[in-house]
Amino acid sequence: MRLVALIVGGGLVVGGLAGCGSTAEPVTGPPPVVASSGAPSPSVVVPTVRPSLGAGSVQPELAVRGTVKEGVEPGCVLLATDSQTYLLVGGDKTALKTGATVTVHGRPEPDLMTTCQQGTPFRVTKVEN
Numbered sequence: 001m002r003l004v005a006l007i008v009g010g011g012l013v014v015g016g017l018a019g020c021g022s023t024a025e026p027v028t029g030p031p032p033v034v035a036s037s038g039a040p041s042p043s044v045v046v047p048t049v050r051p052s053l054g055a056g057s058v059q060p061e062l063a064v065r066g067t068v069k070e071g072v073e074p075g076c077v078l079l080a081t082d083s084q085t086y087l088l089v090g091g092d093k094t095a096l097k098t099g100a101t102v103t104v105h106g107r108p109e110p111d112l113m114t115t116c117q118q119g120t121p122f123r124v125t126k127v128e129n
Contacts, residue, residue, distance in 0.1 A: 059107040061125070068100045076116035079104060087116050091124030103128040 066081035068088075077096050079086045088096060089112065091104060105126040112121035 059109070061105060061107055063103055063105050064122070065101070065103040068096050068098055068102060070098045071116050071118050073116050073118075076114075076118065078119050079122070085119040086122035087114060087119035089114070089121050089123050092127045095127040095129060100129070 064079060064081060064084075064086060066079040066086070069078040069080050069085075070076070071078050071087070077088045077093070079088055079102070086104075086108070088104060089109070091106070095102060104122065104124045105128075106122055106124040109121045109123050112123075114121055
């Protein structure tokens with residue numbers, strides 16, 4: 001037997017389910033109406049996802065050409081283009097020497113948290129000189 005807990009109008013209702021292998025049809029339609037005691041019911045917060053950059057969405061792979069720069073924090077490597085600065089994450093570090101002009105392939109990950117504090121994080125899959 002499984003126990004099911006349900007919060008209704010701020011109170012806790014506990015009920016049992018018998019026959020866990022039941023073949024009963026699922027309930028469809030609108031939820032039942034519950035009488036209110038006059039007290040405000042708790043709010044239900046439903047997370048929202050941005051359609052263009054939501055959880056699980058994948059940015060397209062890009063090829064970006066620019067000059068490799070040293071970041072202000074140790075170990076941070078940047079790629080400066082005419083219009084954008086990228087924080088390079090991963091890739092062949094031997095090819096990413098300060099001052100080199102390279103093309104990097106990969107995907108921007110603007111929501112990636114880093115300690116570098118500069119540029120848009122860019123996950124590098126390939127580096128070309």
